Amino acid sequence: MADTTAGADGDQVFRLTYRSRLRVPPHDRKAELGAIFSTARSKNTKSGITGALLVWEDQVVQTLEGDETAVRELYDVIERDPRHDRVEMLGTGTAARVFGRWSMARVTEDGEPDIPLLMNKDKGGISPAAPRPTTAEQDAALDAMREQIRG
Template sequence: MAESDEGGSPVFRLIYQSHSRIPKTDRPTVLAEIFSQARSRNKGAEITGALLITDHYFAQVLEGPQGNVEELYGRISADPRHERLAVLDSGTVDHRAFGRWSMAQVSSAGHADIPLHTSNGSIHPAAPKDLTPEQSKVFTTMRNAIGADTV
């Protein structure tokens, strides 16, 4: 179920795509570093979301306080590991679609490539049947933008 911020206040959501510059041979190591850093930093910044990765593209959804999300996107924009960033959608939403996900990597077919870390520290895999309609809608937007397979 989607969650709002404490007190039920709206949150800011930003969805972007980019072209990966990470050489295929370096991807496992580099992506592991990205996820480790993202989970740690995002929790402190009250940011949740998911990252879709294909061989050549990234698509990511970030949710949280607007200033924190925009600051993170600014750092992401300057990261040399990708190029040609484009914002697919941004704005205030009534609640988080990914409030229980500190950050998750989702395969192009919609299955979790790695376990999801929830905001309370629990770890569990996600499957398409476990996604809310809103999460599925966001993932469809992301997949369509980068030409990933749809579920």
């Protein structure tokens, strides 16, 4: 039976980080990311998977955290998803869960904070959530992801 809770920050979990290029045209990106977010939020919660998705132009870096089998199965789905191209695993390992309350974040311009995003059905996509304080562990993970997305 799948874990129906996301788990608390600090729990030891399997972590996988990957990079890909979005094949979604820019004019469709907001709505498509909203659809991805909506589906992922429901399925990932049931599977106990948490993480962060950073999007910069057409580049994506995502960190997934949870049970190893569930995370690897999700990664296999992402590799086959036609909306992604050049999917590349960047790293795996066991680590403390840092994104227990995160689903997505948007990378902003240099020096600007990342913005947690929420599904907004009325606006046909995703929109900024209220700012939330981040932990040092989240900041470190997001900084590493930011370097991977731009590097």
